[in-house]
Amino acid sequence: xxxxxxxxxxxxxxxxxxxxxxxxxxxxxxxxxxxxxxxxxxxxxxxxxxxxxxxxxxxxxxxxxxxxxxxxxxxxxxxxxxxxxxxxxxxxxxxxxxxxxxxxxxxxxxxxxxxxxxxxxxxxxxxxxxxxxxxxxxxxxxxxxxxxxxxxxxxxxxxxxxxxxxxxxxxxxxxxxxxxxxxxxxxxxxxxxxxxxxxxxxxxxxxxxxxxxxxxxxxxxxxxxxxxxxxxxxxxxxxxxxxxxxxxxxxxxxxxxxxxxxxxxxxxxxxxxxxxxxxxxxxxxxxxxxxxxxxxxxxxxxxxxxxxxxxxxxxxxxxxxxxxxxxxxxxxxxxxxxxxxxxxxxxxxxxxxxxxxxxxxxxxxxxxxxxxxxxxxxxxxxxxxxxxxxxxxxxxxxxxxxxxxxxxxxxxxxxxxxxxxxxxxxxxxxxxxxxxxxxxxxxxxxxxxxxxxxxxxxxxxxxxxxxxxxxxxxxxxxxxxxxxxxxxxxxxxxxxxxxxxxxxxxxxxxxxxxxxxxxxxxxxxxxxxxxxxxxxxxxxxxxxxxxxxxxxxxxxxxxxxxxxxxxxxxxxxxxxxxxx
Numbered sequence: 001x002x003x004x005x006x007x008x009x010x011x012x013x014x015x016x017x018x019x020x021x022x023x024x025x026x027x028x029x030x031x032x033x034x035x036x037x038x039x040x041x042x043x044x045x046x047x048x049x050x051x052x053x054x055x056x057x058x059x060x061x062x063x064x065x066x067x068x069x070x071x072x073x074x075x076x077x078x079x080x081x082x083x084x085x086x087x088x089x090x091x092x093x094x095x096x097x098x099x100x101x102x103x104x105x106x107x108x109x110x111x112x113x114x115x116x117x118x119x120x121x122x123x124x125x126x127x128x129x130x131x132x133x134x135x136x137x138x139x140x141x142x143x144x145x146x147x148x149x150x151x152x153x154x155x156x157x158x159x160x161x162x163x164x165x166x167x168x169x170x171x172x173x174x175x176x177x178x179x180x181x182x183x184x185x186x187x188x189x190x191x192x193x194x195x196x197x198x199x200x201x202x203x204x205x206x207x208x209x210x211x212x213x214x215x216x217x218x219x220x221x222x223x224x225x226x227x228x229x230x231x232x233x234x235x236x237x238x239x240x241x242x243x244x245x246x247x248x249x250x251x252x253x254x255x256x257x258x259x260x261x262x263x264x265x266x267x268x269x270x271x272x273x274x275x276x277x278x279x280x281x282x283x284x285x286x287x288x289x290x291x292x293x294x295x296x297x298x299x300x301x302x303x304x305x306x307x308x309x310x311x312x313x314x315x316x317x318x319x320x321x322x323x324x325x326x327x328x329x330x331x332x333x334x335x336x337x338x339x340x341x342x343x344x345x346x347x348x349x350x351x352x353x354x355x356x357x358x359x360x361x362x363x364x365x366x367x368x369x370x371x372x373x374x375x376x377x378x379x380x381x382x383x384x385x386x387x388x389x390x391x392x393x394x395x396x397x398x399x400x401x402x403x404x405x406x407x408x409x410x411x412x413x414x415x416x417x418x419x420x421x422x423x424x425x426x427x428x429x430x431x432x433x434x435x436x437x438x439x440x441x442x443x444x445x446x447x448x449x450x451x452x453x454x455x456x457x458x459x460x461x462x463x464x465x466x467x468x469x470x471x472x473x474x475x476x477x478x479x480x481x482x483x484x485x486x487x488x489x490x491x492x493x494x495x496x497x498x499x500x501x502x503x504x505x506x507x508x509x510x511x512x513x514x515x516x517x518x519x520x521x522x523x524x525x526x527x528x529x530x531x532x533x534x535x536x537x538x539x540x541x542x543x544x545x546x547x548x549x550x551x552x553x554x555x556x557x558x559x560x561x562x563x564x565x566x567x568x569x570x571x572x573x574x575x576x577x578x579x580x
Contacts, residue, residue: 006126006306013090013130016083020076020135021142027072028143028284032150034065035280043273076135084131091123094313100401101317110312117195118312122305129302133295140288147285154274158260162285165253169289172245183238187231188304194224246293250286257282320383321398325391325407328487329357330518332378336387339373347373349541350387355534360514362521362529364559365538371522375492378520380404409486413493415477417465423457425476429483441482444512445475446505471502478506488518495528503528526563527570535559 007014037058044050095118144166151159201208201217208214261278264270270278332355339348348370355361363371376382377389380401389396396404417425426438433441438457442448450472451459465473474494481489491510495503507528513519521529529535530549537545537552537559545552545559552559 005310013083013086016079016086017130017135017138019079020083021139023072023076023079024135024139024288025142025146027069027076028146030065030068030072031284032147032281034062035277037061037065039273039276039280042276043271046272080131080135083135084127087127087130088123091126091309092119095119095123095309098313098315102315110315111196112199114196114308115312116199117191118305118309121191122309125305126302126309129305133292133302136288136292136295140292143288144285147281151278151281154277155261155264155270157264158257158278161260162253162257162282165249165256166285166289168249168253169246169286169293172242172249172293183231183234187235188308190224190228190231194228197221197224243294246290250290250293251283253286254282257285319397320380320400321395322400323394323398324400324403325394327392328407329392330407330487331355331357331392332488332518333390334374334388335390337374337377337385337389338387339370339377339382339385347541348385351541351543353536353543353546355518355520358514358516358518360511360519360521360531360533362523362532362535363538364523364526364529364535364562366562367524369538370541371538372492375410375490375520375522378488378490379408379410407486408488408490409481409484410490410492411477411481411494413474413496415474415481417461417468417473417476419463420461421457422451422459422461422476425461426457426480426483429480430485433483437483438479441479442476444482444509445479447472447475447479469499471498474498475502475505478509482509482513486517488520489513490520490522492522493524496524526559526566537562 041050041054041058044054095115099115144163148159148163151162198221201221205214208217258279261270261275261282265272265275332353334351334353334355337348337351337353338346340346351370351374353361353374363374365371373382377385377396380396383397391399391407418428422442423438426441427433429441430437435457439448442451451457461467465476468476474497478494489510494510495506498506510519510521511531521532523529532549534546535549535552536543539558545555545557547555553563554560
């Protein structure tokens, strides 16, 4: 169970595996020397040739040998630790770098939960594989050969019997692997599926509670967990049965070797010293391979984990160019742009749009009209578009993801706030931001006084800012975006699900920002887009109207109908509030 691609990928761990084998082998040599001295002492005692000097010599040798074995065990443990740590570092870097190369569209090909499980449990499986299994594999080949050389000097017949019996253990392992391979494939499929289901229900717990669907979700989790329990018990049963079979083979082989030595001693073919040496060393022939057998399930788990990791690493990446945006004066042009999530479901249909430098452009329309899809294409999340999307004179697909992220900032309605401090979250927008710059950004979003009333920039935040209100969280996201300071800002429903006061603050910041940046605003509330330089009304993936607010209202068409309808609803709500 050796995968050469894995070995090549983790070259840095090779030396630690070599160290592990070396320390185990030196420990074996010390064990052989101890056995020779003790056996010689017994032989001398049996024939009345023992002396005080012999006893002292044996005691010193045994103590020295035990000390060497203890040191070797310590060095083996250290090498094992370094091998495992090196593996985790390299593999997690590989996974992280792959996610970066896949870009914002990675979720089209793999679930986030699967990446989390690969980087967590999957890498842990391979840590054990490298820190224990591989070194034991090579040592289990070296140890029997070393012992064979020692025993053959006493009895070639016993040495051959013991050496021939050793391969019976890997044969048993291979037979078990044939059964385990399919079983473990099902095990990992169920395991990853359970993790994905758990994360989905955890993220949607509030929604499940609101609609009282939490009981049904819990029942689903119970069924999936029971399925996982059953497959886990099958794996454990397979491992237990294989361990029992390997014990029978190992101890049976040692017994055959010992019986052979006793028979030869009885016939006078070997001395008492030789018989005792074989007696002491017979088990050592099988012990390394037996330990390897106990690790075989780790080897299989490691192989399956590596299969998932390599399948992820081999995922096709966006075929982007290597061009960079060198001019901060960015003009955006969409010509006959179309996009489909599925071949039969076209979301955008020949969109033509021009977004000049430092313009304030708004995309409006009912849900599902394609507004957020355009934002996703601009940010590189929806790369498989047709038609043309040019940033200045370069096609969007010819630009690197890093260049896009450096020049475009997107603020959505659910921008994530990380557990930590306000300072740490703001520094994600600009790692070099000074305290005054961070305070200025907080001041612009009317959040500075509140933050200062807590612990200032060191105010603790729970995951996704659960200890802030929805409006405060969104304004903190906006402050972080301001620190990013890019030429283009995309606001995708950035004011949805916030209170009226926060909405007003956010829109004021957007209007100020529009004086010096290119702004693309996506809003379901048309009152927010009135001051736009150009408004594009989308319907069913098409632009049905475009122009400034006054022109669209004069058209008496789709935009005017939607705007009037919203205003009537808002006025009606205000009248009801005024009436109590």
